Amino acid sequence: MISSVLPIASALLIFGASEALAFTNSATDNLAVYWGQNSYGATHSSDTANWQQNLSYYCQDDTIDAIPMAFLDVFFGTGGEPSLDLANICNVNDDAVFPGTQLPDCSFLASDIETCQSKGKIVTMSLGGATGSNTFSNDSQASAFAQTIWDLLLGGSSSTRPFGSAVLDGIDLDIEGGSTSYYTTFVSTLRSLMNSGSKTYYITGAPQCPFPDAYLGSIINAEGFDAIYVQFYNNYCGLQNYDDSNDWNFGTWDNWAKNTSPNPNVKVYIGAPASSTAAGSGYVDVATLGSIAQATKANYSSFGGIMLWDASQAYANGRFDEGIKSYLTGGTAAPTSTVSSTSTTTTAPTSTTPTSTSTTPTSATSTTTASTGSCGSVAAWVANVAYTSGDQVLYDGDLWTANQWNYAETPGESGAWDDDGPCASVAAKAGSVKAAAYSMLTTTAFSRTKSTPEPMKVVVPVVQTNVPAKHSRFFKFD
Numbered sequence: 001m002i003s004s005v006l007p008i009a010s011a012l013l014i015f016g017a018s019e020a021l022a023f024t025n026s027a028t029d030n031l032a033v034y035w036g037q038n039s040y041g042a043t044h045s046s047d048t049a050n051w052q053q054n055l056s057y058y059c060q061d062d063t064i065d066a067i068p069m070a071f072l073d074v075f076f077g078t079g080g081e082p083s084l085d086l087a088n089i090c091n092v093n094d095d096a097v098f099p100g101t102q103l104p105d106c107s108f109l110a111s112d113i114e115t116c117q118s119k120g121k122i123v124t125m126s127l128g129g130a131t132g133s134n135t136f137s138n139d140s141q142a143s144a145f146a147q148t149i150w151d152l153l154l155g156g157s158s159s160t161r162p163f164g165s166a167v168l169d170g171i172d173l174d175i176e177g178g179s180t181s182y183y184t185t186f187v188s189t190l191r192s193l194m195n196s197g198s199k200t201y202y203i204t205g206a207p208q209c210p211f212p213d214a215y216l217g218s219i220i221n222a223e224g225f226d227a228i229y230v231q232f233y234n235n236y237c238g239l240q241n242y243d244d245s246n247d248w249n250f251g252t253w254d255n256w257a258k259n260t261s262p263n264p265n266v267k268v269y270i271g272a273p274a275s276s277t278a279a280g281s282g283y284v285d286v287a288t289l290g291s292i293a294q295a296t297k298a299n300y301s302s303f304g305g306i307m308l309w310d311a312s313q314a315y316a317n318g319r320f321d322e323g324i325k326s327y328l329t330g331g332t333a334a335p336t337s338t339v340s341s342t343s344t345t346t347t348a349p350t351s352t353t354p355t356s357t358s359t360t361p362t363s364a365t366s367t368t369t370a371s372t373g374s375c376g377s378v379a380a381w382v383a384n385v386a387y388t389s390g391d392q393v394l395y396d397g398d399l400w401t402a403n404q405w406n407y408a409e410t411p412g413e414s415g416a417w418d419d420d421g422p423c424a425s426v427a428a429k430a431g432s433v434k435a436a437a438y439s440m441l442t443t444t445a446f447s448r449t450k451s452t453p454e455p456m457k458v459v460v461p462v463v464q465t466n467v468p469a470k471h472s473r474f475f476k477f478d
């Protein structure tokens, strides 16, 4: 009796379990949490115990539903290939790069990604970030880049897949600088490739709350997105001003979702800082955010859930993620409470220009010394490497020494670099990247030191310093 029932019961159990596990884009209780930039570590450099962990650490329970990895910050880098930065977990300093590129080999994360996916979570790659100023010159370049993203991260194939055999679930666009020309071609080409794939892929975007978003606005109006993670922080329309109907504008985004978006079923998330150190303004405690989420969910059918920046901050802040998830799943009744804010900062949408991101606070230490004239084995400057005071690089034929921590600040254009003058014999070493002091390097399969001389100047996009003023989710804390 028992033996004949058991197979049916276990079959039902397995079926039921897999049903419950699958990510559901149309749900209204999803929690999307960015991972990759170790935001906690960037603001708490000595508390290394709470720094960002490997991805699967955040997939041990049912709290988080979607994990955008931040960021693929360079579209066209060395060798014409993209580059990405996952701070203390994987970066061009500490990990091998694919030959002839500045694309780090993060394939040790493939099993982490697959573990998260097996638990019904989606893992996507976020393109851009606050330092990103990646531009397309024409439609053919934009559609070729869609093919690159498909081949490197999604259902295509390539010998330079940064996450190895893991097939990500989609991409997120976090464009906070540069021109957005031809991005619609990129998105539509990528969507076509996704539609030809063997699983469901997702395209999300992270506009800032002022409507319309200066960068993503025209893109999300033209192409159907699955969800948008609106950054309700670092701006006047942030969560700190929820009680002021002149500022709080979720209704505007809901109206956009239903009447402008090519996908009328696009879900709109409230993007929130996961702790007071995760953003300049907009942090509210978990009970406050919970009641805002419940009121918004009850009022607007486009509401899809909460987005948090970022995983490291949420875990260090008493599992903020777990707290807010329980509000999301805890029914739709909206307690009418007066929202209190822990931040009183009201920031106009256009005031300051972000200067750079806070990425990993532990830039690798240069293991080389050089002197003007020979320049020894000093490596070429690379845009997406963090440098600390005293670090030396080659750029434009000169030796440069950093006088402060900096990231994506071009020698000659930024005051962060002192020009030590021209190098006499740099050609043989130019093109090799900054040496790192981590022993992990020696165990990796790919050498970051190029065996053949390369042109002097590393061809990577340079951060614009005169973009329209925008607040970013990053702040330089030094």
Ligand SMILES: *[C@@H]1O[C@H](CO)[C@@H](O)[C@H](O)[C@H]1NC(C)=O
Binding pocket: 052, 053, 054, 088, 089, 108
């Ligand atoms: C992440 O995983 C890699 C590979 O297993 C390991 O070498 C590394 O120490 C881990 N990083 C952290 C922060 O746990």
Ligand SMILES: *[C@@H]1O[C@H](CO)[C@@H](O)[C@H](O)[C@H]1NC(C)=O
Binding pocket: 137, 138, 140, 141
């Ligand atoms: C598109 O832009 C790329 C990069 O600037 C360039 O190499 C290519 O020739 C351009 N193609 C066309 C058709 O203009």
Ligand SMILES: *[C@@H]1O[C@H](CO)[C@@H](O)[C@H](O)[C@H]1NC(C)=O
Binding pocket: 251, 295, 296, 299
């Ligand atoms: C509900 O939506 C209406 C229309 O946008 C708005 O006026 C009202 O403030 C909203 N209430 C809440 C609690 O969001």
